[in-house]
Amino acid sequence: MRIKTTVTCMIAALVFGTASIAQAETLRLLTWGSYAPDELVQKFEAEYPDIKVEVTFSNNEEMIAKLRATGGAGFDLAQPSHDRIHAAQLEYDIYKPMDLSKIDTSVMSTVHLEGVKANTTIDGEVYSVPHQWGTSGLMADKSKAPEFKNWMDLCDPMYKGKTSMRLKRTILLGTAFSLGYDPFAAYADLDEYQRILDEVVEVLIACKDNIKAYWKGGDDLAALMLSGEIVASETWDSTAYRIYNENSNIVFVPPGTGALTWIDTFTLPRKAKADDAAYKWINFVLRPENVTIMSASTGAIAAVNGGQDLLPPDKKAAVTAAWSAEDIANLQFFANIPPGIEDMEGKALEKIKAATGG
Amino acid sequence: MQKDIRRLSLILLFAPFALWIVLLILLPHVGMVFLSLREKIAPRVYEFGFANYIEFFNEPIYWNTLVRTGSMSLLVTVLALIIGFPIAYYIAKIAGPRVRGALFLFCLVPLWVSDLIRAFGWILLLRETGVVSNILQWTGLAAAPVEMLYNDVTVVIGLVYTVILFMIVPLASTLDGMDNSMIEAGYNLGGRGTTVLRRIIIPYAMPGIASGCIIVFMLTAGSYLTPILLGGKNSSWFTEQIYDQFITRYNWESGAAFGMLLLAFTSLVVWLGLRLTGQSLANTVTKT
Numbered sequence: 001m002r003i004k005t006t007v008t009c010m011i012a013a014l015v016f017g018t019a020s021i022a023q024a025e026t027l028r029l030l031t032w033g034s035y036a037p038d039e040l041v042q043k044f045e046a047e048y049p050d051i052k053v054e055v056t057f058s059n060n061e062e063m064i065a066k067l068r069a070t071g072g073a074g075f076d077l078a079q080p081s082h083d084r085i086h087a088a089q090l091e092y093d094i095y096k097p098m099d100l101s102k103i104d105t106s107v108m109s110t111v112h113l114e115g116v117k118a119n120t121t122i123d124g125e126v127y128s129v130p131h132q133w134g135t136s137g138l139m140a141d142k143s144k145a146p147e148f149k150n151w152m153d154l155c156d157p158m159y160k161g162k163t164s165m166r167l168k169r170t171i172l173l174g175t176a177f178s179l180g181y182d183p184f185a186a187y188a189d190l191d192e193y194q195r196i197l198d199e200v201v202e203v204l205i206a207c208k209d210n211i212k213a214y215w216k217g218g219d220d221l222a223a224l225m226l227s228g229e230i231v232a233s234e235t236w237d238s239t240a241y242r243i244y245n246e247n248s249n250i251v252f253v254p255p256g257t258g259a260l261t262w263i264d265t266f267t268l269p270r271k272a273k274a275d276d277a278a279y280k281w282i283n284f285v286l287r288p289e290n291v292t293i294m295s296a297s298t299g300a301i302a303a304v305n306g307g308q309d310l311l312p313p314d315k316k317a318a319v320t321a322a323w324s325a326e327d328i329a330n331l332q333f334f335a336n337i338p339p340g341i342e343d344m345e346g347k348a349l350e351k352i353k354a355a356t357g358g
Numbered sequence: 359m360q361k362d363i364r365r366l367s368l369i370l371l372f373a374p375f376a377l378w379i380v381l382l383i384l385l386p387h388v389g390m391v392f393l394s395l396r397e398k399i400a401p402r403v404y405e406f407g408f409a410n411y412i413e414f415f416n417e418p419i420y421w422n423t424l425v426r427t428g429s430m431s432l433l434v435t436v437l438a439l440i441i442g443f444p445i446a447y448y449i450a451k452i453a454g455p456r457v458r459g460a461l462f463l464f465c466l467v468p469l470w471v472s473d474l475i476r477a478f479g480w481i482l483l484l485r486e487t488g489v490v491s492n493i494l495q496w497t498g499l500a501a502a503p504v505e506m507l508y509n510d511v512t513v514v515i516g517l518v519y520t521v522i523l524f525m526i527v528p529l530a531s532t533l534d535g536m537d538n539s540m541i542e543a544g545y546n547l548g549g550r551g552t553t554v555l556r557r558i559i560i561p562y563a564m565p566g567i568a569s570g571c572i573i574v575f576m577l578t579a580g581s582y583l584t585p586i587l588l589g590g591k592n593s594s595w596f597t598e599q600i601y602d603q604f605i606t607r608y609n610w611e612s613g614a615a616f617g618m619l620l621l622a623f624t625s626l627v628v629w630l631g632l633r634l635t636g637q638s639l640a641n642t643v644t645k646t
Contacts, residue, residue, distance in 0.1 A: 213507070216587070
């Protein structure tokens, strides 16, 4: 009997304890490393003293895995890329629609806003708005590889043992483009896409000998590039811009077939508990003065009007060194990933990794 | 009354352990088994079946990776034993009591640093523009930069370094319990060094060897960071396969199946090892 009372008391204490914590509103962000710089978080908390910001750093795949594990609970605002929302929502039901009237969408650049809306509208409801955008492409040390321009230059014997790539879906898509296909168009016909993938796998296995190592993260890549162990690589643009600040010979190279463009979004998890705080955060980081702070941290360009001009000076220099107007007109936006594609691409990547070509 | 108190204290002492086993080990594994037996038919539609296991056996890439992981883990275990045995022997039998403590401490020091940092340490040493390469060039032993990173040898070195402590500790504690007079008797009866080692020391240390090998093998086969960071273009590791299934391919079902297969495979290897050396699991646990 006495044990029972004790247990009841303990449970009651636990319940009340957690309840009192929940009263001071907490905004739990699930976002990319560097997408919530301390400076901005402090500024936000100073402006809204009743909101406390908690940040969890992650990436696309882990964001979805985390939300899937809880059915969309545990976080109040997530930032997956625009191509990772449609299928994940259909498969796992982890997001909830946005109330666009609560967001100042007039500051967002139209092309990105409409693009994201088109990608993330399900049953007439919009699930995401854009935040930052950037590209995946190439980078080269211009003093050692001045002619470097295309995805397949990574496999040019001229640079044998001096190139690198990340063994993920980006390089599959890049290779497909340089073989003359449009993989995004082929998403509609999975058999056709499989044929393209088979060809891509062959090319990349033959290429293995030419690659020094597959890089696994930004720091890994920066070390390879700055030490001069490699002269060119597939890369994220933000990593290339960061390296440019340390060695201005190393520039981002938009591939001839078009840099692959992603837009990171604001998306509400299905069981989010602090929607108002989330909308406040969205509007807050879209303000011009805050955009500059954010871009300084992320290295990506904000999807707001004149986002490029709001970059901090050092990033602006790196962007100017990399991009021509043609390159920007040539951007290839990542298309929605339909169900089943991840498995096909995963198998293709495994085949490349397991092949003993190099 | 006295009896009640004793029973209550027993329950209280046992409860944390029981909770730990049931909540953190047993339940998740049961969950994994269920997950692995689910077949995905369509979005949000699942059916009971063995497709995930069949898929593993039909795709040579998967079981090749498992076999590769298993054989490299065995190699790491053997190397750790060969390198760790003399160290353990020195600590337990030759070093004086004060030196012994210091030596144990030195063995422990690397464990104070996380796996990740230690892997980066190896990267700094072994990369083409790294410390070792530079020293080789400076002393004239190599004409051009030498790349020592990104291959299987590096992975094995890194793993041996990470796990060797788990070999030394059980070995040293078993050898510690051995009476020195047994070794002396061996020599008195005319045995040479190798004979004493083969006929007296190794048989006595067998439980320690077995438990050290089990721990090292399990840790190696289940390690993720070291093989990923140090491995090269062809170095697949089975845990990486499991991670990919869970995270990049959203395929929890086959990821769970792979996890269960890894558990079954390593358990099988351990059982075979115990069988071949004539040890029993209970024996190795109690003697160390």
